[in-house]
Amino acid sequence: MSVSDSPGAPDASGRPGIPDAARTPKSRDDWQGLVRRSLEAAGVSAHTVRELASTAEFIPTDAADPAELTALLDACPTSPVLYIALPPSMGHTVAAALAQIALPPELLVAIEKPFGDDLADAEALNRELAEALAPSGGAEGRLWRIDHFLGNATVHGMLGLRFGNALLESAWNRDTIEKVEIVYDEELGLEGRAAFYDRTGALRDMLQSHLLMVLALTAMERPDAVTSASVHARVAEVLGAVRVWRDDPSTARRARYTQGRVGDRFFPSYADEPDVDGARGTETLAQLLLQVDVPRWEGVPFVLRSGKAIGSPRAEVALHFRAASPPTGIAAPAEGPGGTVLRLSLKNGDVDLDLLVHGSATPDALERMPLEARPGEPELGAYAQVLAGILQRDTLLSVPGDVAEQCWRIVTPILSAWAAGETPLEEYPAGSAGPAGW
Secondary structure (H helix, E strand, O other), X not given: OEXXXXXXXXXXXXXXXXXXXXXXXXXXXXXXXHHHHHHHHOOOOHHHHHHHHHHOOOOOOXXXXXHHHHHHHHOOOOOOEEEEEOOOOHHHHHHHHHHOOXXXXXXXXXXXXXXXXXXXXXXXXXXXXXXXXXXXXXXXXXXXXXXXXXXXXXXXXXXXXXXXXXXXXXXXXXXXXXXXXXXXXXOOOOOOOHHHHOOOHHHHHHHXXXXXXXXXXXXXXOOOOOOHHHHHHHHHHHHOOEEEXXXXXXXXXXXXXXXXXXXXXXXXXXXXXXXXXXXXXXXXXXXXXXXXXXXHHOOOOEEEEEEOXXXXXXEEEEEEXXXXXOOOOOEOOOOOOOOOEEEEEOOOOOXXXXXXXXXXXXXXXXXXXXXXXXXXXXXXXXXXXXXXXXXXXXXXXXXXXXXXXXXXXHHHHHHHHHHOOOOOEEEEEOOOOOOOOO
């Protein structure tokens, strides 16, 4: 059961169609038809489609109204999961409504990111939801803060890649790694999300949540076991050691696209897009330079970057290993990074390791050649992985409250500098790689 602004089919981010409650009415037949088509498109068996679609109900609900929320929960024949997909400001309203009603003891609440609008807002939302859920059981174990990147094939497999390979784990430190990049540049633009995105921007939409969680899994210490308690403790530990590079917010950069073409698609300037207030100065590309103040990563820069309307998109974690010093008589490659690069795709889980080897044409010089691992499509998509965790009551892929607050703490100096106009808003043509010099 989800509560959203309005019912709809799965969107471009891959959200699955599930029974819904919203203020906009929808007939039972229309809703069941939508559920049926969504399940069929996901490849669900015909028997399961019939079973789920025939029992799906749509209940118009104002999530701010305690009486309507009570009616919605009472209509659930089994243990309810309340999935809240609303603007960040509505989280406080829903928490207030939940605090006024008697909640089923088995109720689970899932809330979409962004979790809050800044650090103070996230702290307040954590308190309000804890107070609302505490009377009917432990709040944290019954509250899922959703970040679908945690169900991503690469992110989900990061622990196995790191700790299942002694060769990698022994080299996963400052002695051998020179720089870490976590990048999610995409060709897409606003895709109908302008009203949300213009009040959010690239930093809040992608870096503050998704990419900082990827950083945590990349940089954290070995957990005692792959359990929610152990992994969450390690994630909180490493994020608590992350800060802006040398405490200098000017190392963070921001930009927005001007008109241009991405492939065959024309993009107007971001400021001219429908539902965009150009005077707000929202960035469509953000890049942060961070450090992790633990012995393993002392002095290693972590670059986080995400942008829209990029002509050569990248979605990967790239670990740049320090260059070796070949003996006299063996020439290093003339182009590209000096050392080995390990790349983990954030799209499909592919792993590429660029090695320097003797070239066949020039035996006295090294050439860069990739070793490739192609694990194939996962059985479940990112959102499905997270939803499976909710239904199985496994909080491993949930974002704990203290972690959500740490993510806001990390970016607060940057947001303050940007709000004060201390960092210029640069521009780049749609279809380019970003501003010159980045």
